[in-house]
Amino acid sequence: MGYLMPSSKDYIKMDLEYGAHNYHPIPVVISRAEGVWVYDPEGKKYLDCLSAYSSQNLGHCHPEIVATLKEQADIVTLTSRAFHNTMMGPFLKMLADVVGPHIYDPNNSGIMSLPMSTGTEAVSTAIKVVRAWGYIKKKIPKDEARIIVCRNNFHGRTVTIVGFSSDISAVRYYGYFGPFTPGFNIIPYGDAKELEKAILEIGPEKVAAFLVEPIQGEAGVKIPPKGYLKKVREICTKYNIVLISDEVQTGFCRTGKFFACEHEDVKPDMILLGKALGGGVYPISACVSTKEIIGPEVITPGTHGSTFGGNPLASAIGMKSIDIHLRDNLAERAKEMGDYFLKRLNEISQKRTKIPIKEIRGKGLLIAIEFEEDARQIVEQLKDNGILAKDTHSTIIRLAPPLVITKNEIDLALEIIEKVLIS
Numbered sequence: 001m002g003y004l005m006p007s008s009k010d011y012i013k014m015d016l017e018y019g020a021h022n023y024h025p026i027p028v029v030i031s032r033a034e035g036v037w038v039y040d041p042e043g044k045k046y047l048d049c050l051s052a053y054s055s056q057n058l059g060h061c062h063p064e065i066v067a068t069l070k071e072q073a074d075i076v077t078l079t080s081r082a083f084h085n086t087m088m089g090p091f092l093k094m095l096a097d098v099v100g101p102h103i104y105d106p107n108n109s110g111i112m113s114l115p116m117s118t119g120t121e122a123v124s125t126a127i128k129v130v131r132a133w134g135y136i137k138k139k140i141p142k143d144e145a146r147i148i149v150c151r152n153n154f155h156g157r158t159v160t161i162v163g164f165s166s167d168i169s170a171v172r173y174y175g176y177f178g179p180f181t182p183g184f185n186i187i188p189y190g191d192a193k194e195l196e197k198a199i200l201e202i203g204p205e206k207v208a209a210f211l212v213e214p215i216q217g218e219a220g221v222k223i224p225p226k227g228y229l230k231k232v233r234e235i236c237t238k239y240n241i242v243l244i245s246d247e248v249q250t251g252f253c254r255t256g257k258f259f260a261c262e263h264e265d266v267k268p269d270m271i272l273l274g275k276a277l278g279g280g281v282y283p284i285s286a287c288v289s290t291k292e293i294i295g296p297e298v299i300t301p302g303t304h305g306s307t308f309g310g311n312p313l314a315s316a317i318g319m320k321s322i323d324i325h326l327r328d329n330l331a332e333r334a335k336e337m338g339d340y341f342l343k344r345l346n347e348i349s350q351k352r353t354k355i356p357i358k359e360i361r362g363k364g365l366l367i368a369i370e371f372e373e374d375a376r377q378i379v380e381q382l383k384d385n386g387i388l389a390k391d392t393h394s395t396i397i398r399l400a401p402p403l404v405i406t407k408n409e410i411d412l413a414l415e416i417i418e419k420v421l422i423s
């Protein structure tokens with residue numbers, strides 16, 4: 001009655017005035033969402049082709065996830081780990097049953113998990129676990145454990161994690177975040193010979209783990225050459241090194257398999273989960289490994305934890321999210337829709353585009369268009385035409401819609417992408 005609702009402009013102004021500028025968002029405000037669609041306060045509709053960086057696999061506000069959230073919210077939400085709760089155990093058992101078969105456990109020691117909230121925390125957990133395992137089980141001399149990582153990795157934002165990033169300008173912020181944690185070696189991605197070379201240079205007896213993304217997401221959907229992960233598995237087994245697969249972005253059907261390592265039938269010793277595990281409504285992550293690596297001989301009371309990790313609300317949602325991914329066969333769906341999307345994008349790329357396209361690549365519904373030049377204007381034009389996507393490393397646009405996207409919706413997206421790229 002006579003008062004004006006705030007507009008998109010007002011919300012953006014508030015963000016810029018009161019929030020640290022640690023992101024450079026596309027100028028769009030989302031006030032409502034459902035499935036693959038999001039809406040701004042003015043009522044304009046957009047197709048979400050980012051899915052909160054692959055967290056919205058099930059589509060926004062999935063009714064069963066929201067029902068679980070509401071139901072559990074009325075029962076018990078947070079107890080801390082000072083006490084047991086009725087949801088965490090069943091959730092951890094589900095991780096053992098569902099994720100366990102994807103983990104290398106030659107001695108059948110059993111599968112155990114450490115639940116946390118964000119992807120970064122799953123990675124931080126992994127680093128502590130493999131260092132402790134290295135000293136306790138592998139007998140690495142005190143404070144000499146090394147972890148090998150890959151160039152162009154993205155594993156999160158803590159000081160330790162950014163310290164082993166090779167993205168000097170953005171992630172390491174020109175060294176303004178130093179001094180960094182020692183103990184990491186960076187090698188090129190996608191070349192197993194480099195891994196073995198680094199292990200031999202360091203001394204195999206000092207290497208605790210190799211941390212790798214099976215497909216590098218933030219780097220711009222970089223898919224390693226065929227056979228890479230298989231060879232990596234052999235090398236890690238040969239030198240008794242923990243192979244950690246960071247599936248925070250690639251896990252839960254995104255690439256057309258339940259986990260991206262499956263494309264090469266590879267079982268890592270440890271899998272890191274996040275993003276889509278939370279069903280798009282709640283931050284839930286986990287470090288899943290064998291009892292030998294993460295069991296009571298390595299992780300003892302007080303050595304790691306968080307107030308929110310394993311809380312009943314997270315556990316209930318995590319279980320529901322896994323259930324839906326499996327029940328609705330989302331891996332198969334991601335493969336089918338992804339293959340179609342990629343094929344049609346390749347057809348578009350044959351035409352003369354405004355900005356030359358360098359390459360189109362992808363697996364399942366994790367797709368990238370790499371341009372020869374800065375692609376920010378394309379992203380903004382896509383937004384103006386009703387498609388939300390985001391550039392990474394300025395020249396690459398990632399397309400990762402919810403896995404529930406239909407063929408008709410992909411056709412609509414393609415129509416707009418073609419219009420923007422060609423006109």
Ligand SMILES: Cc1ncc(COP(=O)(O)O)c(C=O)c1O
Nearest residue numbers: 118119120154155156246248249
């Ligand atoms: C592979 C990978 N690991 C870890 C992370 C960090 O996850 P979060 O942002 O939930 O902390 C990301 C985020 O993009 C990621 O892609």
